[in-house]
Amino acid sequence: MADSGAQSSRYGPVQVHFITNSPDIELPEGKRQLLVPTNVRRYGLSQILNSESMLDTPAPIPFDFLINGTFLRTTLEEYLTTNGLSSETTLNLQYVRSLIPPLFEASF
């Protein structure tokens, strides 16, 4: 679904905490915590990270995200449901430069 993030979700937004092992793309300390809509997936999260108020990258870097060591391939909402979690939980999202080119992902 490509419509406005927070509206279609029965969960509402979820708090995420961005972490990375690569010092060159690390967010400043005060910017690592964020509320995001639960219907985003990898592409949307990449977009958020690249944005002006976050990493402010000159050219967008495609990212991949890991939660508890597993690559996120679904929306956050699906991840929460599959893992029996609620949007009350703060998700630790580890981000890495993507090895897969950002194909034809029209949705996020």
Added chain:
Amino acid sequence: STHLDSLDVNLRSAAEARQQWTHYEAVTRDLSLSLTEQLRLILAPTLATKMRGDFRTGKRLNIKRIIPYIASQYKRDKIWMRRSVPSKRSYQIMLAVDDSKSMGESGSGSLAMETLVMVSKSLSMLEVGQICVVGFGETVKVAHEFDAPFSSDAGPKVFQNFGFDQGRTDVTRLVKDSIELFRTARQKASGSPADLWQMQLIISDGVCNSSEHDTIRRLLREALEERIMMVFIIIDNVKEKKKGESVLDLQQATFVKGKLHMSRYLDSFPFQYYIVVGDVKELPGVLATLLRQWFAEVVDSGS
């Protein structure tokens, strides 16, 4: 034996609740007293039908006027007080405590409990009216009814209702349901309905579904029309949070028609009357200031 086991569990949790309540009561005792005194000034001026004034005839002597009266050779004879006209204002105050999981995760649970104990103690000491406590998350659960007196065992009983384990924070539902609870309570209230004021204090970490902010705003207008005041106390346990985690700094990403928007979460917060509290010590002062402002804007200008 099953019966005994479950009984044992209940008793233990009751004992635990009592122990916790006593603990928080001790921790917040001085603050409760301070809050009581501040609230007395705000809520109670017209509550008691006081004797006041300087009249030639009246019901009770004004002691302060006696010496000048004698000194003036009985000329300054406005030495009597009369019962002032303002009628008795009474209150129904609902404390709504966020029982969702995020409260436990953010370490705000204990701060919320401290707040609940402090505020409910103050209000019961003030004797301004009825107190109700609800817990909210996915649903709204009444932990203490308006009708019931807030006696010494009311507090521990209230505590037994909280576990900070609900999977959602449905503030829309809270506002909707509490308007209904207030309507019912108003019908049951004794005395003149015109002198009844209803107020809700929401104690929460403040994170709710922002796509519903417009719906909440509409409900809040409805509440205001029925003279129900809703105050949001955002518990922000900054001591246990890292930089950027405070609700004051929290940013939010939304997609509107596929376009990314970044904004400060609190900028679209629907409650007009809200305060952010990082330490219970701040609460008496901040809450008093907010209520004073509300009374100046809404009550005193409107009545």
